Amino acid sequence: MTQAHRTAAPADLILAWYDRHHRDLPWRVSPPMAARGVTPDPYRIWLSEVMLQQTTVGAVKSYFALFTSRWPTVSDLANADTEDVMKSWAGLGYYARARNLKKCAEAVAFQHGGVFPDTEDGLKTLPGIGDYTAAAIAAIAFNRKSAVLDGNVERVISRLHAIETPLPAAKPEMRTLVAAMTPADRPGDFAQAMMDLGATICTPRRPACALCPLNADCRVLGREDPELYPRKAAKKEKPVRLGAAFVAEDETGAVFLRKRETSGLLGGMTEVPGSAWTARIDGETGTAAAPFPAEWQASGTVTHVFTHFELRLTVYRSKISRIADAGEGWWQPKETLDGEALPTVMKKAIKQAIPDAFQKARKA
């Protein structure tokens, strides 16, 4: 085979690109670090992968720093107070991840001797670890030759092979193609390289094809608009739900809070009292669902978009003397609201009623 007709294998092209353009991330062992003998910590790889599920790198960084600082090992996390974990996760979203994170840490610490399973199948038995995360940890932390397929890789593969089958039906086909590409030599770096490629070059819009190490192999480039890939099933529209939220402030400035059910939407998180969130758009959202009688003053509305519906909350506020029978809940001093397990929609509601309720947003 002559050199002129021989094309380098895609995996080699991607790894060569990765060696030059990889991003330095807090949980990553970069090729230069690896050359100095640094090995990945499965705990940190696992923690980062769970945080990164459907979540951007920028959103994760400060949370990763907080968690690894408070709980440096999986055993530390396993022995932590669950409520502290929920408080630390507040704002990151998909709160079932936090509940499963704690369960997984307990399983590793108390049933696996504090050591993560080092195979894809073993990892997949743990709470919160599915197909993607098991493959990613196996590849990145244990150098297993597993096929890592996330949203980034789906985009790269769909364009590289001009896959016409829409997602999610195309996933098995894509996984097979990724498995065929994955090298035995550096599977962990290959996985991270493919995801970096999707995050920085093969982007959803305006991909930088001129800079792509695979542009000579791409079946879409030069024939169609890459933005048309991956094909996706049509999505249904988001319904609107309405509700009321009640922000009560006592004579000391404390706010009345309560705890949500442990499962379902915002499960296990803290809330201000409110009505059910109904799909009806007729009828006013009144104070019928108020937690106790008070002079409730309407103080505007907040809108919050969840994954499958849009919520419009009418916010009511009142200043009352602390009453003995306020129902399930507690009065939280205003200056300590920041540390509570309040999801973003609840912070919005409180801020609507009491604009100076929070110190300032947590920044990276």
Next chain:
DNA sequence: AAGTCGGGGCC
């Protein structure tokens, strides 16, 4: 296979 489950950044 479809529905549930957050939040923010980007265009």
Next chain:
DNA sequence: GGCCCAGACTT
């Protein structure tokens, strides 16, 4: 305003 993001889990 819509789209996307290192998806998992339930039904």
